[in-house]
Amino acid sequence: MPNPSDPKIKQDDDFELIQAINAGHTELFPELVSRYERKLYNFGMRMCRDVQDAEDMLQDTFLNVFRYLKDFRYETRFKNWLYRIATSTCLKKRRKSRFAPERELSLDEFLPREEAEIPVQTPAWASLPLDQLLNEELSSIIKESIQSLPENYRLVLVLRDIEGFSTAETAQVLGLTPENIKVRLHRARLFLREKLKDYFSHDA
Amino acid sequence: MTHDPSHTACLELFEKLSEYLDDELDEQICRQIEAHASTCVACRACLETLRQTVALCRAMRRTEASVPGAFSDRWKEYIRKMASEAMSPHKS
Structure with a gap:
């Protein structure tokens, strides 16, 4: 039985709802689904590439949550546990549906190779206000660029920069070390930056 | 200062x-x-373009899609049914 005075449990917004469900009020489970359905669907859309896979991921994730909720011991926040299940569902689905060899990104590929590639000033797009910059076209460019990231890097970027998990939480969700998360995140961001640089240089 | 890779x-x-950008x-x-x-x-330039890349990426949170209505209705009905079946005493 979890101890409600445990600080980790106190911080978990879902504690009372989960306790009620586990005490037999399973009719409250749809409320837990409602809390995370939209966020998880969008996570699925960023990870799975198509609507069908995102919907399947959502269903499979919540079915697993329903099945295993009674075993949840608050060793982490419920949200982190949920994303851990979602991530593993996504990875299984992707591996089942298509063979996509994973590419490793190296830091070297993002270093300027020639004198001409070294910037002589900060480009204008880097200092414009976001509201002025982020139109529909740029949103699709960013979405496509995120989709084109190798999966291991995309997962880290999506969890850290879009879902808003901390380095430690992302490490917990993915079962990796914080150092590993930092390395992957940096390379993923550099990859995205290259895509944006290309977009803005064509746009200029 | 001249940049040298x-x-x-x-x-x-x-x-x-x-x-650095994450204050870590x-x-x-x-x-x-x-x-x-x-x-x-x-x-x-490298620092500022990366800072803006991260800011743009974070701003993508604003563009969240809704769960498709037909799927959501069907799925929620399924969840409700599953949850209420789990509540009723089950004897095999």
């Missing part, structure tokens, strides 16, 4: 940019990065 200070800064470095290293970026145009 093999320059140790440029390379060190390049490796740590994300940690010691203060002393942060000051070193800032001092270098203030004199190296190329590294400053």
Whole structure:
């Protein structure tokens, strides 16, 4: 039985709802689904590439949550546990549906190779206000660029920069070390930056 | 200061940019990065473009789609049924 005075449990917004469900009020489970359905669907859309896979991921994730909720011991926040299940569902689905060899990104590929590639000033797009910059076209460019990231890097970027998990939480969700998360995140961001640089240089 | 890709200070800064932006470095290293970026145009450009990339990425949170209505209705009905079946006493 979890101890409600445990600080980790106190911080978990879902504690009372989960306790009620586990005490037999399973009719409250749809409320837990409602809390995370939209966020998880969008996570699925960023990870799975198509609507069908995102919907399947959502269903499979919540079915697993329903099945295993009674075993949840608050060793982490419920949200982190949920994303851990979602991530593993996504990875299984992707591996089942298509063979996509994973590419490793190296830091070297993002270093300027020639004198001409070294910037002589900060480009204008880097200092414009976001509201002025982020139109529909740029949103699709960013979405496509995120989709084109190798999966291991995309997962880290999506969890850290879009879902808003901390380095430690992302490490917990993915079962990796914080150092590993930092390395992957940096390379993923550099990859995205290259895509944006290309977009803005064509746009200029 | 001229940027040289093999320059140790440029390379060190390049490796740590994300940690710098995420406030995950010691203060002393942060000051070193800032001092270098203030004199190296190329590294400053690198830092600012990466900062904006992260900001744009974070702004994508605003563009969340709704769960498709037909799927959501069907799925929620299924969840409700599953939850109420789990409530009723089951005897095999």
